[in-house]
Amino acid sequence: MAKKVLQPGPDHPITVEPTKARVVVKAGGRVVADSRNALTLQESTYPAVQYIPLADVDAAVLERTAHETYCPYKGEASYYSLNAGEVKGENAVWTYENPYDAVAPIKDHVAFYPNVVDSIELVED
Numbered sequence: 041m042a043k044k045v046l047q048p049g050p051d052h053p054i055t056v057e058p059t060k061a062r063v064v065v066k067a068g069g070r071v072v073a074d075s076r077n078a079l080t081l082q083e084s085t086y087p088a089v090q091y092i093p094l095a096d097v098d099a100a101v102l103e104r105t106a107h108e109t110y111c112p113y114k115g116e117a118s119y120y121s122l123n124a125g126e127v128k129g130e131n132a133v134w135t136y137e138n139p140y141d142a143v144a145p146i147k148d149h150v151a152f153y154p155n156v157v158d159s160i161e162l163v164e165d
Contacts, residue, residue: 046112048142054083054113056091056145061162063090065097065152068125072157073097076165079145083113090160091149094135102150107131115140122156129156 048054059080065073075096082088102120107130109117115136122132135150136143154160 043110044112045140048083048113052084052113054081054142056081056143059090059162061164063092064159064161064163065090065092065157066159066161067101067122067129067152067157068127069158070124071098072101072122072124073150073152079149081143081146081151089151090162091146091151094148094150097133097150102133105131109134111136113140114143114146120150122152124157127157129153132156 056079059078062076063078064071073092073096075092077093079091080088081091101122101124105119105121107119117134117136119131120133122129132153133150136146139146
């Protein structure tokens, strides 16, 4: 069965913009991501999500899983588990490797579930 693709619009707006601040993600008492090139994705009435370039994430704390989900607005999401000391989270980090055109800038970026990590901070330099 073909997956339904929906376009953002007045009833479900999505914006992707460069984050104006540095984004620092901490887990297990250490920095696992630090970026000045993050993107803020605002989808409808949901909380804004920070998408961080994969290159700005400590690869040693990520382990690819077979888990996948589907969003009709963004596409297929792939997942990583997080292993940062005492903080372990299965499928705690997600990415859209081939996002739909409406959110194309988030390609090669990842997002962290905020309830798994210690913090996701926006730091003004």
